Amino acid sequence: MTDDESSPEGEETGGEGPAESRQRRGFDALFDSDAIMLLALLLGIYAVYVVGGVVIGFPLRGLVNQLGQLTFWIAVFGMGALALNLHWGYTGLFNIGIVGFMATGVYVTAIVSKPVFGSGTSAAEVGGLGLPLFVGIVVGMVAAGLLGLVAALPALRLRADYLAIVTIALSEIVRFTLLSDAVSKGTFGGYTIGLGGGDGVILDFADPHEAFVKALSAPFDLILGTEDYLWEEIYLGVLVDAAGAIIRPNPKPVVDNFFYAALLLIVMGGFYALLRRTGNSPFGRVLKGIREDEDVTNALGKDTNLFKIKSFVVGCALMGLVGILWFGAQGSVTPNTFRPRITFYIWIALIIGGAGSNTGSVIGGAIFAAFLFQGPLYFKNVVETVLGNPEAPASFGAAMAQVGAGDVVPFLLYTLDSLRQLQLVIMGLVLIWLMHNRPQGMLGHRKEIASSIPLSRPSAPAETDDGSVATDGGDPRE
């Protein structure tokens, strides 16, 4: 009877007040530490690059371009790793067909958003539907998601390894379809569209960042009665102009690259927020349950197939978006860009960071981009400039000729010159080393609790150690 009176109160005070403050503290603390960690990492990477650039006496233009490139790759691989983390890190779905979903995304965007055939000055072989780029991006994502659904429906009932086979096969099917002459060009309902075959397609839609700024400009235009105010006045008038003071001549491409990369970094932030939210929820908890033991999760009343399909489709749509943002700003794409190599880049990024952790995914993407992807080439640049661009031996034989005599310089120069080719070897070695020494990645096996609220004890812990609780089962503590 005392129980009846006091338990609601106990719940009130114990369950809400402190829990809420604890929640805020816990969330902030975690977020702070993660945000600080990420920020420190990024600053460190930039510092290394800037120092390297200063050492070789890069002109400012070159340095800014390098940093813009770096930012672009960090964002792209960060986003890719985040999307893959939803599949592999959370749900345990072994997707090695990432590049197929990227290709689907960017090609469908191209079809939807390329200008209509024959219109304007475009010399493109095939046209598109001429719809705004934003429509194209959404449709591209939906298409990648649908392709994921098609792959998932039969394959998710199978065990993990079969999904892997299906996905890598699918990504190659996508590539060969894009290569095919049969669908390279055709007329449908008055539109001349197609996938362009082996020549690829020219992406002659608006530059994504330009389209973005112009779209943002709409409310300003409405008020000020201007046209593309933000783009014309602010972006071109202020930003590019200001850059012109230090970067000349022709500052616009440099600003464009940097601005686009910064934009992608923001989109990556969006990915992070979305996936973190997805993970820290009952939905994410079920996904983790599936990863750990699907049968058990199913036996607890969860429709695991449905959860797997949802997770897979969302991840695929995000991969489609990564493809669009990665390749959509490049002017043109060809099918053979989309080889499985790209898939494995993203896998390496995720493994470096630690599957299962969103923060780890971003860290992995950044480290991969900075030190394995762009790093070796930058290093080559720096060393070559420091050495005054020496002539490297033309062949392996020539490189080895002097080694016997104790002169290793030609060999080292040759190695340096071949760094682009050696890049994949380095990645492989890093992967092997990681697998042996840190298979869980830099941040793996961290307790990122899948719950929308912090899981601390709802009531004061002082009352818990009496035996009465154990005797009467699950009634609220008094």
Added chain:
Amino acid sequence: MSEPESSAADATDETERPSASAGDDVETDAAPLQVRDLRKEFGAITAVDDASFDIERGSLTGLIGPNGAGKSTTFNCITGVHQPTAGSVRFNGEEITGLAPHQVADRGLVRTFQIARELGQMTVLENMMVAPKGQVGESLWRSVLPFARRAVDRQEEEILERAWETLEFFEIDHLADEYASNLSGGQRKLLELARALLTDPEMLLLDEPFAGVNPTLEDRLLDHVHDLREQGYTFLIVEHDMDLIMQNCERVIVMHQGRILTDGTPEEVKNDEDVIEAYLGGEV
């Protein structure tokens, strides 16, 4: 707060616990689980051979038999892991034959596994919180969209509270933040039972819950099972250990070579010639 909360506490307990409300309609159906002529063939092998039995509400029934008698296969057919070749399974009057495991669980018939299967790289508390039914936050949109998230959070607080209480009941609340893979074998069994309870089951099917559990923990588990049965849960337990079943169950079903050998009180079963034959004399 150690003094008499006996009857009052139990009363509130009954009303608060959704599963117990199901115990209110005892009169509608005495046998929530009815298995009729259940048959499962794997190729030429008949693992379950026309097994029929009823499980009464609120009872603690043991299902025993030598290795390969078809106990686990029977379990798997009831819970949807296997599709039975023939026969029917009814739960609370509803045909559940051939439903998927999650559909069976959703109807209040929840199982545990022979080898404790914890969700290893999740904390004990996370393990618990996966279980409850009808979580709004299991919808992706509700979990992600800001305005819908508040309802999710509110429900999460309730679930969290229940999870803690259940962990305390099983006296493993000190392990709440541990990864489940760090638990000992016996603690995993406790966790598995605790987790199953959070799904608000009416009936629990425990597949060898005492295998590999030390005697002290075995007693604790048994105490919990008896407590829960008094609260209105129905149990069907598969077990190897004849003595344990005989001492604790009010009814025992004996299987042998896929068939139901006998079905009765421990006393009856103990004196049954066929059972003695199967266990002591017969081909095992």
